[in-house]
Amino acid sequence: MTEAARPVREAASRMPAFLRRVDPAVATAFGCIILLLLVGSLYSRNFLSPEYLLQQLKVASFLGVIATGMMLVILLGQIDLSVPWVVTTGAMMASFASSFGPWGVILGIPFGILCGVLLGLLNGVGVAYLRIPSMIITLATNAVAQGIMVVYSGGFSPKDTASPPMRYLATGFIIPALPNAVIVWAIVGGIAVFLLTRTTFGRAVYGIGNRERAAYLSGINTRRIVMLTFAMSGGLAAVGGVLLAGYASKAAQSMGDAYLLPSIAAVVLGGTSILGGRGSYLGTVAGVILITLLQSILSVMQMPESGRQIVYGVVIVGMMLLYGRERLVR
């Protein structure tokens, strides 16, 4: 193993410094993005036009915001399966609050996000303090959120529509030609990068992901960090829901279903280890863009839904086999 690795390392040492620091997973993901763009441009000349690319970036920003929360949780070595209904809760509650006059419109977005944070906190308390496996407690939270929303909406899509601020946030342009949703993703991403690389919180997240026991023994309040991270994930899922509701101009029953597996896939394709402790935000950005472009190209090629699902699965397995394999222990 070490013998085989030596030539690789020697080759690496001859590379310029900035290239050496690049994670091969992230590099592969960006390589695949360029490949996808080239393939796409063969099918349609509009594919490389700025309008089309910005449109893709806008669609990607919904997934990007949700995947940011998912990435934080995955870095801990946990998983958040409550995304579908937390997204829907955020969207529905923000629209619901907006039906209460001007104050409701102003407070609607924070209220929706607050609901997401509360659900995330429920996850966090379960995982951190009650030591319930995250896969289970987030599943239960998802079921509870679904239950509350079904009771609230009566089993149909609610009548409340997205408020003007929500629509502006998702579809407006504060800077000409740059959709607001992309700006939201950029802000969320910027904060995430800052938290992960420049604060003790970020160090603690990576530490817990590597070995929670060791992090605890080094004096980190691991339980509080885990709880906060889940709360952030819930909040970000709700932000994603608010954006989606603004984009579609109303909340719908199963609007979050399409975001659970892609968000996990985006994080993992970006080189973050599903076991936690390893990964960079740049990789997640690459993963999100990769998945969005893939879905878009397949629909440009007018492939039926069945073919799209198959290609989607094959691409994930293929890319993970390229760089996501675990080390051989024995």
Next chain:
Amino acid sequence: MKEWRFWFAEQRGTLLAIGIFVVMFTIYLTNHPAIANSGYNVATLSNIAQTAANKGVLLAFVAMAQSLVVITAGIDLSVGMTFTLTNCLASWIVVGSPLQTAGGVLGVLAVGALCGAINGAIVIFGRLQPIVTTIATGAIYFGIALALRPFPGGSVNGDLADLLTGKIFDVFPASLVVLAGVVVVVWIPFSRSVTGRGAYAVGSSDLAAYMSGVPVRRAKFVAYTLSGLLASIGGLFLTFFTYTGEAALASGNTYTLFSIAAVVLGGVSLFGGKGSAIGAIFGALAFRTIGDLLFVFNFDPLWQPLFQGVVLMIAVSLGAFGLFRVRNRLEWFG
């Protein structure tokens, strides 16, 4: 002398699941409107049992499938999609003369086992994490299901369907008999074989199992393959109940998520190496009964998802009582 203690310690989760199910089902039974109308007699009881069994066996098969993988410390997020795929396939090929039908059934089972085997091969030889692998293969299986049945439709051999969803001797639900048969034919031989014990050993500690000369790869591969097979039996039964094949994303995902919940209720540890498929079956039946409890209490069906969620939340939180036994805080971190 102390043998029964070890047996008890090993089977505690399973026994607890049986206990939960018995309590839930007793509450369900004693409040059932049919009982209130006509009292306890064989015909009423067998009708109730048939309805409950036909609802419960689908999840029971899928939960059994999930439990095999979970015992090896893996997770199968594609189990609901294998279920959907085999449902769609069965609506094409389980038709015609008895011979054709038998061939169709075998074909469906083979495809299910193949789905499981593909998962196993990617996890073992590709060295990918089960959770990532099965997300991806789940998308592939769903894609194939959608290609088979872009719109709900198809048919199934009616005689076979009626036989397997009806009652034996007009008393006993046939689907339960099949479920028991599958336990006897698949689970018991597996759990008593070297391979089956290997699956438990791998779940407890991959490395220790390897060091002790346990056939690690074979154990995992067989567990994943059997898991696919069991999911396909579930898919067959879905076809027998509905007489159609339908590739519905929501239904596949729901079965995957419910199967995890059922497995946990059934006392199978998500960390692997603990629990049994029988526990998972009772976990599944208990989970279904919880959902039906509201029906007998005449609640608005709108409240069903919330009720199910809250019960699930309470059930999983009960595990936290184990924390009181912890003497050293480092044990928190497993």
